[in-house]
Amino acid sequence: MTYPAGEADELDARVVGLFAAINRRYARESEAAANAQDLTPLQAKALLYSAEPVPMRALAQRLHAEPSNLTPLVDRLEERGLVERRPGIEDRRVKQVAATDAGRQKIAELRAAMPFASDPLGALDREQRETLARLLALIAEVP
Template sequence: MPDPSDELAREIVGLFAAVNRRYTQESEAAAAAHDLTPLQAKALLAAETPLPTRRIAERLHAEPSNVTVIIDRLESRGLVERGPDETDRRVKRVTATAAGHAVAADLRARMPFAGDPLARLGTPQREALRDLLQLILET
């Protein structure tokens, strides 16, 4: 007889996969509508607020050198611009242009799930989910 906990584990892993698949499909379709890669779209969304490239890399979970190429492509399309940081002239901040803000707004409209996959969860539920995921990763 199969162990019921094994079936539950398979169901949970399947749900993780379904959430990931829905997030990926929605974000890829939104990016493709603007001839962007999903990482370019995510970088553009991050640049709605001026940020150093290093911070954008953190949000993308990518190396800063790889993000530089992504920012170069967005800049060549007029979606972002680089400028000096007010507090540290060695740092360049990336900021969405007016065209970039318009594309970002459309990306958000096309990604109701990917934009906030936890929207239906309240703060206590989000905290519990975070704690459970951290527990899984610790093992």
Template sequence: MALPRTDSLTLEVVELIGTVVARYYEEYDQAAAAHSLTGAQARVLGLLALEPMPMRRIARKLKCEPSNVTGIVDRLEVRGLVERRPDPSDRRVKLAAPTELGARTARELRDSLTFAREPLAELSDAERTVLRDLLRRMLGEGYPAGAG
């Protein structure tokens, strides 16, 4: 395994990635607040808009405890944004899934995030492709080619 690079270029790239992530979360939290949601609730809703999933998988994706996810899903369910349904492949497992209102809210949240889209629009298709491929490579072999 190669040692991590500590040259100035690598450190600058790491700093820039950190800044992009911080700005993304800041905008995401603002968009969530506009829908009276917490950032965590909005992230769960966004995940579920991609596909219904059990609490444990949500927790793994968000890197948090399943008990935290249960509370988030409970609050989203009370608001009519999420419902629990049996998993067709294993009826003992409950899937959290967005309701019609939840799916619409998730789309509105996603569509309101302009921070990265506006600068990306200034890049050519070739530049965006290179950026995407580099980010996928940084994430490792386990990241699906069609994801995201």
């Protein structure tokens, strides 16, 4: 469908504004939840991703961080007793990060404090999520 120039500009602005509003809501909620638990937003994300044991490299990828920069972050979580490093099951040279019991309790508290950030697509059914994923992939030029 082709829109007249003025309508397309308005629609584009509306869509981009909605992206920004979603991002702000997500960031506000997740930052407030992290602060309430005396965590930085990045520490909270790392802890959430560590609910199940995860290799350090995979955790770095999820956080869009360099693995070497992740070490001090995991050190701080470990010092607080929220995560532990474990040898990998298949390759003992690979270090995995796993939430401790205290960490899993903190994860539950974080998730309870951030209902939107925990499930930002909760208002969409499976088909709507798949459609949205396809549309966003088109915009991002990702296969």
